[in-house]
Amino acid sequence: MDNRLALFVQAARGPILLITLGFLFAIQQAGIVSFARTWPLILIVIGLTKLIERAVTPQGFVQLPPPPPPGGPLR
Amino acid sequence: MRARGSLTGPLILILIGAVFLIHALSPNFQIADFIARYWPYILIAWGALQLVEVCFRFVMNRPLPVNGVSGGAWVLVIFICLAGLVTSEFRRPDTWWRLAGLERGVQAFGEEHEFSFDSLQRPTGKSPHLVIESFRGNAKITGGDEQGVTVSGHKVIRAFEENDAARTNAQTPVELLTQGNTIIVRCHQDRTYTRTSINTDLEISLPKGASLEATGAAGDFDVSALAGDVDISSENAGVRLQNVGGSVKINTRRSDLIRCTEVNGAVDLRGHGTDIELTKINGQVTVNGSYTGSISLRSLKKPIKVENLRTEFDVQQVPGEIRLERGSITMQNVVGPTHLTTRATDVTIENFTSSLDLNVDRGDIELRPGHLPVGKMAIRTKSGNIELALPQAAAFAMTASTEHGDISNEFGDALKEVSEGRGARLEGSVGAGPDLNLITQRGRITVRKTSGSETVATVANADKPVQASLR
Numbered sequence: 001m002d003n004r005l006a007l008f009v010q011a012a013r014g015p016i017l018l019i020t021l022g023f024l025f026a027i028q029q030a031g032i033v034s035f036a037r038t039w040p041l042i043l044i045v046i047g048l049t050k051l052i053e054r055a056v057t058p059q060g061f062v063q064l065p066p067p068p069p070p071g072g073p074l075r
Numbered sequence: 076m077r078a079r080g081s082l083t084g085p086l087i088l089i090l091i092g093a094v095f096l097i098h099a100l101s102p103n104f105q106i107a108d109f110i111a112r113y114w115p116y117i118l119i120a121w122g123a124l125q126l127v128e129v130c131f132r133f134v135m136n137r138p139l140p141v142n143g144v145s146g147g148a149w150v151l152v153i154f155i156c157l158a159g160l161v162t163s164e165f166r167r168p169d170t171w172w173r174l175a176g177l178e179r180g181v182q183a184f185g186e187e188h189e190f191s192f193d194s195l196q197r198p199t200g201k202s203p204h205l206v207i208e209s210f211r212g213n214a215k216i217t218g219g220d221e222q223g224v225t226v227s228g229h230k231v232i233r234a235f236e237e238n239d240a241a242r243t244n245a246q247t248p249v250e251l252l253t254q255g256n257t258i259i260v261r262c263h264q265d266r267t268y269t270r271t272s273i274n275t276d277l278e279i280s281l282p283k284g285a286s287l288e289a290t291g292a293a294g295d296f297d298v299s300a301l302a303g304d305v306d307i308s309s310e311n312a313g314v315r316l317q318n319v320g321g322s323v324k325i326n327t328r329r330s331d332l333i334r335c336t337e338v339n340g341a342v343d344l345r346g347h348g349t350d351i352e353l354t355k356i357n358g359q360v361t362v363n364g365s366y367t368g369s370i371s372l373r374s375l376k377k378p379i380k381v382e383n384l385r386t387e388f389d390v391q392q393v394p395g396e397i398r399l400e401r402g403s404i405t406m407q408n409v410v411g412p413t414h415l416t417t418r419a420t421d422v423t424i425e426n427f428t429s430s431l432d433l434n435v436d437r438g439d440i441e442l443r444p445g446h447l448p449v450g451k452m453a454i455r456t457k458s459g460n461i462e463l464a465l466p467q468a469a470a471f472a473m474t475a476s477t478e479h480g481d482i483s484n485e486f487g488d489a490l491k492e493v494s495e496g497r498g499a500r501l502e503g504s505v506g507a508g509p510d511l512n513l514i515t516q517r518g519r520i521t522v523r524k525t526s527g528s529e530t531v532a533t534v535a536n537a538d539k540p541v542q543a544s545l546r
Contacts, residue, residue, distance in 0.1 A: 008133045014144025015126035022118030
């Protein structure tokens with residue numbers, strides 16, 4: 001179950017990054033802060049999600065299960 | 076059994092399809108505008124949907140995807156970012172590439188549509204002050220005998236569709252406002268979102284007593300026969316002035332040519348540009364900036380001060396000509412005292428009066444004073460040959476030295492030559508005259524007599540103040 005949580009965090013990372021990216025570009029568009037100055041936030045977000053992923057991965061689970069074949073996970 | 080694919084892909088497809096469908100159905104809907112404004116929100120919406128989906132799967136105990144956003148999707152994201160950045164960059168009026176002058180290339184995509192507008196007229200006094208506000212296009216301004224100001228011209232609008240062009244045309248009327256003695260020409264080119272695609276060409280005629288103040292984004296100014304001051308500042312302009320009674324101030328960030336002819340007042344050029352041509356200026360001339368082309372100064376009556384890239388000089392008068400090019404400066408018939416400091420430039424000065432103070436970093440120097448008596452000279456170069464041609468009858472006290480190189484002397488025993496290591500010194504005087512001081516660290520020094528073919532202007536009227544400044 002814990003492993004599943006780690007999988008969840010991993011799966012959520014992409015969308016979270018996407019939202020961050022969109023947000024940064026949106027505030028650039030609105031003329032508040034330029035993306036050139038805010039991009040390090042993306043690195044921070046990646047780092048944070050990795051950290052959370054690490055925190056929720058149970059001890060002894062060195063490697064997550066191998067990725068399923070392309071076309072999405074099998075049921 | 077295959078897991079059901081992500082919800083987001085289809086939704087994105089539907090969104091894109093809907094946007095293009097709306098565009099097809101109502102031509103007023105601007106697809107590029109839409110993308111330019113809302114593309115970051117597409118990313119946010121996509122991310123949010125995907126996040127909701129992942130959460131949903133987690134809560135419902137469905138299998139989770141390894142990555143919320145797959146590799147292929149990231150490629151699409153990058154594509155959207157690029158497209159969004161490019162389109163929104165297009166819409167901003169003053170981006171770096173517009174300033175760099177790339178816009179002509181980009182504008183070439185659209186078609187040109189030309190619109191003329193009715194000529195505008197206002198009565199004015201004898202010496203109105205004309206103001207042209209932030210303006211893009213070419214302006215021809217002519218002073219004459221009329222009693223009022225007349226503005227006519229046409230607009231050239233680049234757009235992909237006739238509709239767009241017509242709409243832009245309606246949004247940008249040319250207006251003529253009068254505030255007391257001031258007449259303001261407004262083109263309202265900043266009203267359109269796509270400001271760059273519109274160029275207004277103006278022809279303005281007004282009473283010859285007028286003065287002019289213009290700010291422009293890009294475009295040429297052609298001004299003639301005005302008695303007042305002219306003040307032009309522009310991002311990118313070629314400026315041609317002729318017959319101006321007042322002083323002239325021109326400030327450009329880019330320029331292909333600034334030409335001023337017959338100006339009665341001072342001329343002050345600042346900023347960046349390429350070529351400068353100043354002819355028949357009665358006032359002081361100041362050039363301060365970086366002009367990369369050639370600078371040509373002719374018939375200037377008052378002191379001249381130039382600070383440009385590698386070269387700085389000031390001269391009192393230029394009855395003849397000064398030409399400053401990349402790598403060389405030539406002065407012909409100038410009235411000193413002259414100060415010149417330059418780097419990596421060959422210097423030729425002919426026919427000059429009064430004292431000369433010359434500092435060259437690297438470059439050959441060729442001097443032919445031409446006038447008698449010769450003025451005091453202090454010539455220094457780190458690397459380069461010095462050639463000095465003096466009239467036969469010249470009187471002077473010479474000190475010349477080179478650290479690496481030799482000295483040749485045509486004035487015979489009056490000047491004493493000494494070899495020093497790899498260099499040489501030349502000292503002595505011919506008659507009683509001013510100090511001539513020539514120093515090069517590396518190079519040959521030639522002191523010769525003016526040969527017959529070279530003209531020598533003896534004791535001309537210009538020499539009187541010179542003698543006073545020597546002794």
